[in-house]
Amino acid sequence: MPAIPFSSALKPLVDFIYPPRCPLCGEGTAAGPGLCGACWDTLDFPGEPACTQCQTPLETAAMGSICTACHLHRPEHAGIAAAMLYNDPARQLVLRFKHGGRIGLAKLMGRLIAARLVNAPADAVLIAVPLHRVRLWMRGYNQAALLARAISTHTGMAVMVDGLKRTRATPKLGGLGRKQRAKVLRGAIRVNEARAASIRGRHVVLVDDVLTSGATSSACVRALLVAGAKSVRIACFARVADQSTSDIATPKHETPETAKVPGAA
Known part of the structure; x- marks a missing residue:
């Protein structure tokens, strides 16, 4: 025994x-x-019917249904896997994890995200949304990197937490429209040159805690595809599902902290 x-x-x-x-x-x-x-x-878990492009919940089901946001701006990503939809309990968990130092929550949150990745390629590599070095120093950890490691324990996927780097600090994106957000982030996120060869030709799962406007994740997806990634899926703990008001002013933090932030494309 x-x-x-x-x-x-x-x-x-x-x-x-x-x-x-x-x-x-x-x-x-x-x-x-x-x-x-x-x-x-x-908690509010995603379900059906949903957009075939980004898995945003839809009110009615139809063959090949696509949400308004994806119809207007076809996404470059290969899909979004969110453990849950953003509501107040999800917000509280994210705040405790991201700003309250409760890093032990990564195990629970990572397990819930992993459950939504059953259709992801088994040989995909998990890459965390990067923090600028100043913010990383102030916070002490990258919450996306902790989630990526937790997801790996349940999926067996390889982890590359430094696959991306944020080359400059960027201002908060609240209150900016889609084009303004893209302009602020242009060139701010790049593939780590030391990891470029390992990314080329690989399926990638991009990991973050919350998907809000989608601007940061879009910049990451674009950088990975330019570097030769075969495909990029987005995996997050919570996403804001209402895309009908994606250019309305948001709170001062990019991660929703005091109110629901619209736009999760």
Whole structure:
């Protein structure tokens, strides 16, 4: 009989002394880490019908249905895999993870994202949306890189957290229209030259925490395709599904923090 790892043997005692708690409401959970049943019920998971191009939920189903945003601007990506739609509980989880130092949430969030990647090529490489070095220094970690590593544990996909780099700091994109966002990001995100050969000819899964306006992810997708990536899928924890008001002013943070940010193309 194989020996039981010491950490596994101690787990029941640790759980008894420090019972797992829901990261949203603080209530004890039967088995952690995870959300309590009540908080699970508040999450909004993507479903059908959805856009065949970007998987945005649609009100009615039709063969070959495409959302308005994809009809107006055909996406360069190969699809979007979002663990859930952006609502207040999702926002709270992202805030705790991204700005509250709760990096342990990457395991839960990564597992939920991985569940949406069942149709992604098994040989795809996970690449994180990059942070500028100043912001990385201030925050102490790149939340997208932590998610990519967590996704890898469930999918077996290779991870390349430094496949992309942000060559200059960019201002917040809130309040800018589609063309203005693209102009701000032009040339700001590039493929890491040291990783270019490893990206060429590969399927890529681009990982981020939240998909809001889609401007940053579009810049990343474009850079990867120019570098020779075979295809690029976008994987995120939460996405804003309402694309009907994509040019309305947004809060001061690119990641939605105080209100729903429209536009998830």
